[in-house]
Each structure stands twice: as C-alpha cells, then as structure tokens.
Amino acid sequence: MSETLNAVELVDICKRFPGVVANSNVNLKVRKGSAHAIVGENGAGKSTLMKILYGMQKADEGKILVDGKALVFESPSDAINVGVGMVHQHFMLADNLTVLENIILGSELKKGVKLDFAGAAKQVTDIAKRYRLELPLNEYVSELGVGDRQRIEILKVLYRGANILILDEPTAVLVPHEVDELFRALGDLKSEGITIIFISHKLDEVLEIADEITVMRAGTTVGSVNPKIQNVTAQDLAEMMVGSELPTPATTESTVTNNAVLVVNDLAVHTESGKAIVDHVSFKIHAGEIVGIAGVEGNGQSELLDALLGIVKSSGTVQFLEHNISNWPTRKRREHGIAYIPEDRQRQALLLEAPLWENRMLGHQTLPPNSKGFWLTPASAKSDTQRIVNEYDVRTPNIDVFASALSGGNQQKLIVGREMSGNPKLLIAAHPTRGVDVGAQAAIWDHLRAARAAGLAVLLISADLDELIGLSDSLKVILRGKFVADADPTTVTPQILGNAMTGAGAAA
Ligand SMILES: Nc1ncnc2c1ncn2[C@@H]1O[C@H](COP(=O)(O)OP(=O)(O)O)[C@@H](O)[C@H]1O
Ligand SMILES: [Mg+2]
Structure with missing residues (x-):
C-alpha cells in the first residue's frame, strides 16, 4: 500500500441537532504535517x-480516517489513542494546581498502575523542550495569563501523545503579542511533524x-x-464564506430630510x-440621516451617548422631536421612541442567563407587544421574538434558549432586531457590528439603511472607520470631549479621519 499523505480525512460528515443541521456532507482532507485552517461565519x-x-x-453519517484508517470514535479517549488532540476555546485547567500537575493529572491512569510523578515530570519537561513550549512548570496556574494557559493546554495534549492538534479559535482570547508567540509555537510544532488544524475568523492571520x-x-x-x-x-x-460578493457599508442616495429629530445644544x-x-x-440629526462620530475610544463618546439616554447627568438641552427631554428619565426617553444599541452588548443589552424572549422584553417591558396597561404579555413577546429571529436571521434552535447560548453575532442581531421594533424615531448605536461576522454585519447594515430610508435618525459611533x-x-x-472637525463621508478616507481623531490633522 502506498503511504498516505493525509493525516485526517473526513468524508461526507453529517450532524443534526434538533432544528439545526450543523454539518451536512462535509469533506475535509488535512495533509500530514501541514497547518490547516478552517474558516467560516459564526454557526x-x-x-x-x-x-x-x-x-x-458523534456524526450521524460519514467517515473519519486518521492516517488512512477508517475509525469510529466513541469518546475523546478514542481520538487521543490515535493521536488526535484538541485545545478548546475555553480552557479547562485547575487554578489551584501547578502547571506540571495540570498536565500530568487527568491523563487517564491505567488500573493498578501507580503514577510515577517524577518520571512523568521528566517526560513533560522533555516534550516542552522538544517543542520549545516555554512554561514555568512549577508555578500555580492561578498566577498565569491567558497565553501561558493556552500553552499548558497544548502541552497537555502533546503529553497525551497527540500528533494531530486541533485548536478552536485559539487567537480569539489573545492579545497581539500573544498571537505572535502562539504562531511561533505552532511553527515549531509543525517543524517537528505535528499536524495542526485550527479554526479562526481572522483572515489575515x-x-x-x-x-x-x-x-x-x-x-x-x-x-x-x-x-x-x-x-x-x-x-x-470572506466572499467564499458568505457566498457572494462582499457587502460594503456604502450608502449612496441621501434620504436626509429637513425634519430635525434630535437637536442638542451646549451639552x-x-x-x-x-x-x-x-x-x-x-x-x-434629521429624519433619514445618519450622523457618525469618529474618535479614539475614551474621548467622551460613551458619556455623550449616556447623556442622550439620560443615564448620566448633563447640562445643556436635548430636544427630541417636539419635546425638551433634557430632564427625562431613561425609560421615558425610550418609550417616546429612542432606541439604543449599547457598546457592551453582554453587560448592557442582554440578560445572558435568560431566554431570548425575556431578552426581547428587556428595556422594552413597558411597551407593546410586551405589555398592555400594567400587565406583561409574555405570549405576544414570544411571538414577536420569533418574528425577530426570522427577520434578522438569528441562528438559534428556538426562542427559549438562554441568550448565552448564541454566538456574539447572533446576540447582536437579536439586539438590533429588538431595538428596531416599535418604530423608533431615533437610534443611538455604538459599534453595531463589532465582533460579528461579515454576513451578520451585512444584514445589520441593510437594516440600518432600510430604517434610515424610512425616516429613522441615527447617531452612530464605530471604531470601524470603513463602516x-x-x-x-x-x-x-x-477629541477630548469636543467636536474638533467635520468630515464629508463622500471624500474622507480612513487615514485622514484617523489623523483627525488623534488631533494630528484636520479632516476634509
Ligand atoms: N450542542 C448543540 N445543540 C444544538 N445545536 C447546536 C449544538 N452545537 C452547535 N449547534 C448548532 O449547530 C450550528 C453550528 O454550530 P458550530 O459548529 O458551533 O458553528 P461554528 O463553530 O462554525 O460557529 C449552529 O447553528 C449551532 O447553534
Ligand atoms: Mg465555533
């Protein structure tokens, strides 16, 4: 038989969950000793x-071949036995143990065999040296940062004999210099013959x-x-991921009217x-107009939004349609048609440990369809949640799952859908597409443009200058709490805008 070149071959894998086909006829070949990336949108x-x-x-259908041999895995220990190891997105280490203990313990001991800790320690040290995974083996894990923890997980998998290493979004938790270190480590592993399969949505990486x-x-x-x-x-x-030409945030025809929705004076x-x-x-801001605010984070933009929502005290006047709302509480502002997509969706916009339909009511509990008079109306909140799930393509098995079960992009689509409900007049949006994948981003842009064309006034803050x-x-x-320049979005470039944001140059 000729030598196989594929470390892994997956053939026609299918996997269904209730209501979702997670994998359908997936085929994958991973060459021995290569670094193979898997990319794709959330979900x-x-x-x-x-x-x-x-x-x-367990797959419902399909075949798994490792080194050319068809295998059936009943559990991860079957995979480890043939050299397949995985580092998960969330690390599973015991804080109160040392690095060495974390690596050695938890590895299944054979019955009747006493653990030779000293021998195991020597083995770990050798492996760490061989793969150039530098780690303080005798320190407690509680003392270590994310990059070190990830290296521990990698070493743990190698100690169990893996020569095929799977990493699920390994860079998502790392800061840039840690990413560089991880890539250096992966390069070293590869040169030692380890096959690497990693998931990422950072395409440059x-x-x-x-x-x-x-x-x-x-x-x-x-x-x-x-x-x-x-x-x-x-x-x-990115175009392969979404299956069409990449959407752009560009907005062509103006829909700006003469009707001022928000007039802020000396705030x-x-x-x-x-x-x-x-x-x-x-x-x-006029009906049909999106006013964007560019700035380096921390120059007053968060406080400006908070003031407009009545979350912090401010001086000056805020006129919203025919009302002077300067002294209105937040709830009253929202009830009169101010929608809000906050900066930190998990802390400010969601109850993570509550079902989607309760999240539909959050911040809107005094408004239809969530309530009638003094009474909450969960049944109509539920059906409206289902409407949002359909219209905004929120990928979820159902509306009873907790918000924490959704990916970041799907959480954001739920929030945007909720905030766009009930025909708001003004939307205050901070980083509406931060952290979401290109497909969800395009969908959110489409919804914003459609609402703008229908007369919505929007105040937009975003660190994504193209957006x-x-x-x-x-x-x-x-800059430092003041508007220091105006820019024409039809001519300005991200570079010019970036300079203006740091005070290094005037915007066009
Ligand atoms: N244990 C599970 N139960 C139900 N649905 C699941 C489960 N795991 C994943 N899914 C669903 O399967 C689809 C694919 O999910 P996943 O493999 O996590 O995607 P990705 O990693 O590409 O973001 C999603 O719609 C997700 O909600
Ligand atoms: Mg994933």
Missing part, C-alpha cells in the same frame, strides 16, 4: 466538525500561517485554497472632580 459548523473529529460528538485553508458555509465545506501557491486575499476568503457632562468629559457640544464612513451622511470628530 457555519466549524466547532461541531472538530468535536466530531475529537470524539466529543489565517493567510499568514496556514498551508491550506478550508472554507465552511452553512454547515458544509465550500472549498479549499492553498495560500502558499495560490494568490488568495482576505477579501476572496456637557462633567466628572465628579469637575472636568468636562463631554465639553459643550451642539448638533442636529462609519460608509454609513454616515455626515461625520464629526470628537
């Missing part, structure tokens, strides 16, 4: 596929280190590319020590 089925390869979940990239979309594999040979860009990959927010964080700003420039009808730059 594309990447983690499920890897869990199947690691024996954590993937292009940097992968020998081959397989793209998944809606539960199936749609193609593989070899970036070392083919000329592939992040844009190409200021002060710290306890009396410093102005929002330093006397004035502006207007800010693309969506906005007019742009202001905030």
Whole structure:
C-alpha cells in the first residue's frame, strides 16, 4: 500500500441537532504535517466538525480516517489513542494546581498502575523542550495569563501523545503579542511533524500561517485554497464564506430630510472632580440621516451617548422631536421612541442567563407587544421574538434558549432586531457590528439603511472607520470631549479621519 499523505480525512460528515443541521456532507482532507485552517461565519459548523473529529460528538453519517484508517470514535479517549488532540476555546485547567500537575493529572491512569510523578515530570519537561513550549512548570496556574494557559493546554495534549492538534479559535482570547508567540509555537510544532488544524475568523492571520485553508458555509465545506501557491486575499476568503460578493457599508442616495429629530445644544457632562468629559457640544440629526462620530475610544463618546439616554447627568438641552427631554428619565426617553444599541452588548443589552424572549422584553417591558396597561404579555413577546429571529436571521434552535447560548453575532442581531421594533424615531448605536461576522454585519447594515430610508435618525459611533464612513451622511470628530472637525463621508478616507481623531490633522 502506498503511504498516505493525509493525516485526517473526513468524508461526507453529517450532524443534526434538533432544528439545526450543523454539518451536512462535509469533506475535509488535512495533509500530514501541514497547518490547516478552517474558516467560516459564526454557526457555519466549524466547532461541531472538530468535536466530531475529537470524539466529543458523534456524526450521524460519514467517515473519519486518521492516517488512512477508517475509525469510529466513541469518546475523546478514542481520538487521543490515535493521536488526535484538541485545545478548546475555553480552557479547562485547575487554578489551584501547578502547571506540571495540570498536565500530568487527568491523563487517564491505567488500573493498578501507580503514577510515577517524577518520571512523568521528566517526560513533560522533555516534550516542552522538544517543542520549545516555554512554561514555568512549577508555578500555580492561578498566577498565569491567558497565553501561558493556552500553552499548558497544548502541552497537555502533546503529553497525551497527540500528533494531530486541533485548536478552536485559539487567537480569539489573545492579545497581539500573544498571537505572535502562539504562531511561533505552532511553527515549531509543525517543524517537528505535528499536524495542526485550527479554526479562526481572522483572515489575515489565517493567510499568514496556514498551508491550506478550508472554507465552511452553512454547515458544509465550500472549498479549499492553498495560500502558499495560490494568490488568495482576505477579501476572496470572506466572499467564499458568505457566498457572494462582499457587502460594503456604502450608502449612496441621501434620504436626509429637513425634519430635525434630535437637536442638542451646549451639552456637557462633567466628572465628579469637575472636568468636562463631554465639553459643550451642539448638533442636529434629521429624519433619514445618519450622523457618525469618529474618535479614539475614551474621548467622551460613551458619556455623550449616556447623556442622550439620560443615564448620566448633563447640562445643556436635548430636544427630541417636539419635546425638551433634557430632564427625562431613561425609560421615558425610550418609550417616546429612542432606541439604543449599547457598546457592551453582554453587560448592557442582554440578560445572558435568560431566554431570548425575556431578552426581547428587556428595556422594552413597558411597551407593546410586551405589555398592555400594567400587565406583561409574555405570549405576544414570544411571538414577536420569533418574528425577530426570522427577520434578522438569528441562528438559534428556538426562542427559549438562554441568550448565552448564541454566538456574539447572533446576540447582536437579536439586539438590533429588538431595538428596531416599535418604530423608533431615533437610534443611538455604538459599534453595531463589532465582533460579528461579515454576513451578520451585512444584514445589520441593510437594516440600518432600510430604517434610515424610512425616516429613522441615527447617531452612530464605530471604531470601524470603513463602516462609519460608509454609513454616515455626515461625520464629526470628537477629541477630548469636543467636536474638533467635520468630515464629508463622500471624500474622507480612513487615514485622514484617523489623523483627525488623534488631533494630528484636520479632516476634509
Ligand atoms: N450542542 C448543540 N445543540 C444544538 N445545536 C447546536 C449544538 N452545537 C452547535 N449547534 C448548532 O449547530 C450550528 C453550528 O454550530 P458550530 O459548529 O458551533 O458553528 P461554528 O463553530 O462554525 O460557529 C449552529 O447553528 C449551532 O447553534
Ligand atoms: Mg465555533
């Protein structure tokens, strides 16, 4: 028999969950000794596929071949026995044990065999040296940062004899210099003959280190590319992921009207020590207009939004339609048609340990369809949640699951759907697409543009300058609490805007 070149081959894998087909006819070949990236939008089925390869979940159909041999995994220990190991997105280490203890313990001991700790320790040290995974083996895990914890998980898997290493979104939890260290470590592992399969949605990273990239979309594999040979860009990959040309935030025809929805005059927010964080700003937003605010984080934009919502005290006046709302409480502002997509969705916009339909009511509990008079009306809240799930393509098995069960992108779609409900007149949106994948991002842009065309006034803050420039009808730059420049979104570039944000140059 000829020597097989594939460390892993997955053939026609299918996996169904109640109401969801997570994998359908997935095919994947991973060459021995290569670094193989799996990319795809949230919910594309990447983690499920890897869990199947690691024996954590059982495929409904399909074949798994490791080193050319067809195998059936009943559990992860079956996978480990043939050299397949996985590092999960969330680490599973005991804080009160040392690095060494974490690596050695938990490895299944054979019955009747006493653990030779000293021998095991020597083995771990040797493996760490061989793969150049530097770790303080005798320190307690509680003392260590995320990068170290991840290396412990990798070492743990290698200690169990893995020569095929699966990593699920390993860079999601790392800061940039830790990412560099991880990539260096993965390079070292590869040069020692380890096959690496990793999931990422950071396409630049993937292009940097992968020998081959397989793209998944809606539960199936749609193609593989070899970036070392083919000329592939992040844009190409993103287009394969979404299955169409990449959407852009660009907004062409203006829908700006003469009807002022929000008129802010001389608004200021002060710290306890009396410093102005929002330093006397004035502006207007009309029906059908998106006003974007560009700024380096921490220059007063959060406080400006909080003031507009009545969450913090401010001076100056805020006129909303025919009302002077300057002294209104937050709830009254919301009841009159101010919608809010906050910066931190998990802390400010969701009850993670509550079902989706309760999240539908959050912040809107005094409004239809969630209540009638003094009474909450859960049945209509539920049916409206289902409407949002359909209209905003929130991928979820049902509306009774907790918000924590959804991916970040799907959480955000739920929030946007909720805030767009009930025909708001003004939307205050902070980073509406931060952390969501390209498909969800495009959907959110579409909803914002449609609402704008229907007369919604929008105040937009975003760290994504392409988004800010693309969506906005007019742009202001905030620096140390003041509007320091206006920019024309039809001509300004991210570079010019970026300079203006740091005070290094004037915007066009
Ligand atoms: N244990 C599970 N029970 C029910 N549905 C699941 C489960 N695991 C994943 N899913 C669903 O399967 C689909 C694919 O999920 P997943 O493999 O986690 O995607 P990805 O890792 O690409 O984001 C999603 O719709 C997800 O909600
Ligand atoms: Mg995943």
